[in-house]
Amino acid sequence: MSNLSTDRLCELAELYALGGLSEKEKAAFEQHLLQCEACRAQREELKGMVEQLPEAAEPIEGRRGRVPGNVSGSKVSGREAAVKEPAPADGEPLPMLPRGARRRAAYEADKAEGTEPAVSYESRSTKTRKQPAAPVELDAADNRPAGSAGELSRRTGRAERKSGYWRWMSAALSAAIIGLSLYGYQLKGEMKQLRTELASRTTELHGAQAQLGNVNKPAEALKVNQIVSLNPAAENIVSKGLASIVNDDKGTHLIVQAENLPELQTDQAFQVWLIKDNQPINAGTFYPHNGSGAIYYTFEPKDYDTVAITLEPDAHGEKPRGTLMLAAGLKG
Template identity: 35%
Template sequence: MSERKESMMELAEAYVLGELDATEQAEYEAFLHDDAQEKQRVTELRDTTGMLALAVRPAAPPTGMKGRILANVLGSSGAVDTQQGHEPEALLEQAKQTIEAEAIRRDAEERSNIIQATDAVQGSAGAKTSQGANVVSLPDRARDQTTASDSKKKLPSEARTDSEPRNLQARISRSLWAGAAALMAAAAVILAIYSGQLRSEMNEMRSNLTAMEQRASDMEQQLAAANEPAVGAQVDRTVALVGSEDDPNASGMAAMVQDETGTRLVVQASDLPALSGNEAYQVWLIKDGQPINAGTFLSGDGKGALTYTMEPGDYDMVAITLEPDAEGDQPRGRMVLTGALT
């Protein structure tokens, strides 16, 4: 244990009892700030000192003590005669005022002594530094402790005034954090909803893309089959096409041909009326009274032909109409050729 620590520990009892002067108290409090073990010992000493009052038996004050105390406080000689018009309550109030004035005076003296001691130590340190000797000054931490000790002597109203801005700032900070947390929670909920919707849309797009890829694959297979030469083609049905009353000279033939790739409708027509403008001939498969578009063709010298890959099934009729253009999904022009399949 160092010599300084031993000397500081010897001041513990005097510090607890308030017997140190300002310089010693400041130096000891600086030491106490850095030594947790010594701080614990001071706490225990204070607890022990506080319990001393409990060990004393209560005793009634001697007769006439009150008068003598008041007489000493008020500066009078002898006991106070309460029978000569001096009311005890008035004397007590006067004594209270005198005690308060004395306390204020002592506090001012202590402050003045601390300032003088600090100035003296600092002046001595400056002088020794200029002479090349070792510097001996009051530690900065001790001065901080002295300043902190002086600041503790603020009136309760001043302490409340200093703490109110901090409390207000703390409340504002808590409110801001609460608001930020609420905004973050709302943003998280919105983000979760948006993410769910986005995932649903992406799943639907994937399903549509898969369906489109499948249809494209089927179309490629059909196109490849159409480009391949027919193998084992067989005519399933043949029907003659007869001209209508307006076009009795028109004639034609429709055949259903099957091979390993499926069923095709082959249509051939002749002696057709000449086309004009955007007119075109359109072939229809009729089933249960509903026309199915089998494609369009243009005639040259009154002749035309068409092939159509069809779904197998029972159809009622094959018909050829003269349409104003090749863009229709339903018959719009007059009937030119017809043939029954049943």
Template identity: 40%
Template sequence: MSERKESMMELAEAYVLGGLDEMEKAEYEAYLYENTEEQQRITELRDTTGMLALAVKPAAPPAGMKSRILANVLGSSGASNRTTEPANEQQGHGPEVLLEQARQTIEADSSRRAAEENVSQKADVVSLSERAQNRTAALGAEVAPLSKAQTDIEPRSAKARISRSLWAGAATLMAAAAVILAIYSGQLRSEMNEMRSNLTAMEQRTSDMQQQLAAVNEPAVGAQVDRTVALVGSEDDPNASGMAAMVQDDTGTRLVVQASDLPALSGSEAYQVWLIKDGQPINAGTFLSGDGKGALTYTMEPGDYDMVAITLEPDAEGDQPRGRMVLTGALT
């Protein structure tokens, strides 16, 4: 911030309250004319001052001050009258005497009004200090209360610091709210992207299952066995055995798997069949065994596959092998 802009901003509160001299007022109004941001700030300060005046109880002048001022004025006027009475008696009520009495009366009245205006201005300054303290407390700022003596001689720089503290507090709250909103928006976008991915995967699985179901419901015509493979048990399950056959008909190619002497299942476990090509497993479906026996049919894409395998999985929901190998058979 430039030095001139900072010095002009320090005059804003005094300008709203009419506390600038003619030179300062002219200089500030020249700056205000070419700065729209400062014009908006002056408008807000005037609105705030007007609203606070409705909520704060005005400070009354000290008790008895008006009576003392009037007594002094009346006493001075009485002394003037007593001074002029001998002259009146000697010289009569000529024009000079009347003019002197009028002048004294006007001076006494001016003194009285000046004293009353001084009391009113002090009360206004005290009220302004109280409104500034209330506004600072509402925004959470810790501004020490000003004494009446400090208020009477308070410099414009102190007012500027209070104003900047208030605006800085509001700006901090707005920045914090913007940061929280940005974090929440990012988390929401991430969750929505994850939900879209899960939905796409579910739709693909549903489509595959529907195609398989439709192929199973269609009666085979001209079925022909293309390849038959014996399935051999692993070292952990040497007694397990089975057979896998690839059958071609007018609807396509189907994999038919039969297995026996399988280990018993527990809980949510299931057997899963895999077609392996170039080291990548292709899910061919799952089945449950009864008395160690199980079977499965799978409509597959024609192609050169390296191996057929059956694994024991913790559940029937996997897309990649997670359990141990039970049966294998080479297709090459």
């Protein structure tokens, strides 16, 4: 005699049809089938339902039942063992196991939710043994003998309420919802990243715009540091010039103007130098117009001792090579 009460065995019908019972439970249920007309009827009904389930509902990994040798003997955990496909009985092909496994999962979920499970898998033997045989009391209370037509309709009704279809729809919907949630989560992540990138780009743009605005802005609080007259380097030079060093919020600038400059020959150019300890820095090249020219040069604030204009053979010299035209000493 099984240690499971009849009432609880009746609730295993769906798991049985879906192949979700352990070997022990399956044996107990099959024993029970011999005595319970309601369960026999339900088994036939569920068998029809299971056969109609679309193949598409099967997990990709396929049926576990096709993998031989993992029903028993192999080292598997109790939980894993619980979802192994039971060996087919009476030559009757049992339905696909993954479905049974899922049905099992639903069963486990019920248990976790607090719904009284049909069987306690942890302490079945001790727990259920202590319980009085439920059906006797139930049937007595209903004043119906066990196995009567009343019980049959009651069992069938329960089967309908807990229809496998609902379980499958529920599982499929859950999978779809999980999939959509993950997709949504991924999208959210991407959106967040894009927003961060956009914010960063916007900041860069604002920075660039501010810089551009700075360039276009008129000089504020331009302070003249010093103005020196450029002196001809030779007596025959009639050119005159002026060098100004000014500061504003954009930096330090050298402004050099010159007039009465000689006409340039082909390729020739005037170049301006800032010199410190005989080390000249190229401050700019200019071509005069009607003998007058100017340059504007921004540099790091540094003490130069001399500013000079030379007449160069071309515009490409990095050091003065030509004739010194005008020069002036700068204050330190």
